[in-house]
Amino acid sequence: MNTLNITMITLAVAAVFSTGAMAQNISNNDYKAGKDKISVEHKSAKAGCASLSSNAKDICIAQADGKNKVALAELQVSYTPSVKTRYEVRIAQAEADYAVAKERCDDQAGNAKDVCVKEAKAVETTAKADATAQMKTTDANMTANEKTNAANATANEKTSAAKSKASEKKADARKEAAADKTDAEYAVAKEKCDAQAGVAKDTCLNQAKARFGKS
Template structure:
């Protein structure tokens, strides 16, 4: 029960501005504290149940720390790395759950865990590429809009043309 609550607490994405170091450090500290508490809740368990509990606690900590770091850095690359780290931790936890099974059921469980990892990696990569494509498209649009504004300014002369050109550069940075 505590592990589920831990996953909910740690699973929520940090809501802070990129570069907010204090909030980032606070999020990391909270992740560590929550992880320590979750590990203590695993102590009375034994065998694979304990292994699953520990793996879930680690996955929750990884999620919290990775999301905090991605939010702190605020880059597509950091978000992709966070997604990969979270996927790896979830994969390890899923594999622990598979250990309780036997025969074909265990094989299927492991294949499902591996497939989920592969999907998560592919999604992380695709998300980064789509962000990059959107950024490139935005730059292309701004450049085109600037060229139109600049052309309109060319019809003017003197101070009016200078003011128009200055405004176009400010409105459409390129």
């Protein structure tokens, strides 16, 4: 995985979050039936891993567990659709992808494995940071709209204040997301430096610090 892949995943998460329509609530019976179906599919998927061995089996189980986690999160959106439950789907997907990617790293060894794990973690961190930023932005917009409607009945000054507050929240969310992604990418760069030694390693670390603004 590289910076391009991280960026593509980032854009995909943001696009899904911003365009996702509010789902219709399903009934209690449909919700319970959905959970039962997901449980059966999970057990079946894990049973299918039994014929495998070593890391291939671990990867298979991680995939089954991840799919189950995401499916339950998606079911929750259908049952109680909201900004929060849609956010939980993005988080579940990021964690599921990381669990599988981390297991795949076990096929490697030494520094190559360490870099693989750091890169997988960077992708997860990026996805989570973007999901969090998008949720905060959506909440800020909703709050701003509510306050704007209320302010219109009283004074334009309140409308401006509400919009200003929303802008501040969105800016803070973007700043937090950027910091999380920078830290994750810096961790990958440092791990790659461990494959070197002496002056070459020191140079590599100094370049990484300069690139990501670390002291």
